[in-house]
Amino acid sequence: LHVWVINNKDKIPPKSKLGEALTYWLNQEHKLVTYLEDGRINIDNNRAERAVKPFVIGRKNWLFSNTAKGANASAMLYSIVETAKANNLLVDSYLNTCLDELAKKPESIEHLLPWNIKLG
Template sequence: MVSGALTYIRKLYAIEKKIRNGGYSPEQIYEIRQAKSKPVLDDFEKWLKKKRKQTLPKGLLGKAVAYTMNQWHRLIGYIEDGNLSIDNNMAENSIRPFVLGRKNWLFSGTPEGAEASALLYTLIEIAKAKNLEPWAYLQYIFDRLPLAVTLEDYEALLPGCNPIL
């Protein structure tokens, strides 16, 4: 039973790996997913419906199948937008160090200190996500922050908003 589900999941991730390595635009990704991922998802849904009838609803497998079917519309949402990822692994991986350090944040001293830590952490993670070297990015914004006056000045300091970054 589980190996059948994993077969479909492996196929979907193999398609995503080719997409990720192909340098496609969001529009192209949408088309590829409609052509390749959607048929796999359709087959997977049929398989789940069949397995739902063959498993006990109170058992672990029955609960897993029921949960998957109940969340189906969310599970397949990524194929409708080429900007979306098949999973949220990137987000989870970027917050993992923060979660692991959660007890350390208790010693920020004040709520303002905790907020400053969270802000700094956010800037570092955004820089990493934009393939910037975090230390150089922080130096860049701290050098220019005192000169910022308007909202546009502040927005220009964000990664991706400034051609220099």
């Protein structure tokens, strides 16, 4: 296909849809070759997009963090949630357990850290 693109790029009007596609091909061809040669590379960035989606959705909610304390509280909550996810915990179960444990022993939190907690 690459040989055909090289041989025909000057025969196709560059402003046509096919001409634009050929220009795109020529500009991006090195990325396709890299992807084909290295099987570890993902074809898309969907995983990264999904990871930042909660922050994009939350952007409107952050408008209500109109004080430094409110913004700090939001940042702490997002940190706790994302750390729980990173440790393969079910977030709602983790938060419920933390709140229950804090009601019993608010002075002790080390055992509630996402990498220490035992959910049962």
